[in-house]
Amino acid sequence: ETGVTQSPTHLIKTRGQQVTLRCSSQSGHNTVSWYQQALGQGPQFIFQYYREEENGRGNFPPRFSGLQFPNYSSELNVNALELDDSALYLCASSLPSSRGNTEAFFGQGTRLTVV
């Protein structure tokens, strides 16, 4: 069984640019969630994808968008980057609640720095 993998591990971007972060979910998991973790804070929910559709969104502006692919991997896209977007971005995969065990398995994260 493979775990959740994210790429890249580190990234530096300039304010105003766009960035794409990638996540491969754990084998068999069709639900992917993205979280933003600012320094010294707990992770904050951005959105969740289930069967390739956005299925829940946190308090983030529309310039945060995502995709889920048929193999359940996912992308997080952020447009018009701002300095405050600098954070660790975490991806988590899980089974849907109908399957009982809904433990979320996290990737190692992508550290994004906006300068």
Next chain:
Amino acid sequence: AQRVTQPEKLLSVFKGAPVELKCNYSYSGSPELFWYVQYSRQRLQLLLRHISRESIKGFTADLNKGETSFHLKKPFAQEEDSAMYYCALRAKGGSGNTGKLIFGQGTTLQVKP
């Protein structure tokens, strides 16, 4: 409002001392609560969940609905317990939606030799 509060940023104890990491929550409905742990240079991982009522690595946590708390306890701390601990609440979602996790700010547990 749905919220998880961990009042202590840092908890420092000596090896062998009891540990209690505090967590309070605010949620309308029946909550599903978790403790996640992040060891140095490792990814966030589930430690335990309230519905399992299990003990993992000597840690236990009891859901107290009256006090809206889910404190994490261990009678005798070990040096390898040093890590960042996050309390989290799962907000129930719709069909097929496992629901978002709402995290507290985290507590760093430092166990001194």
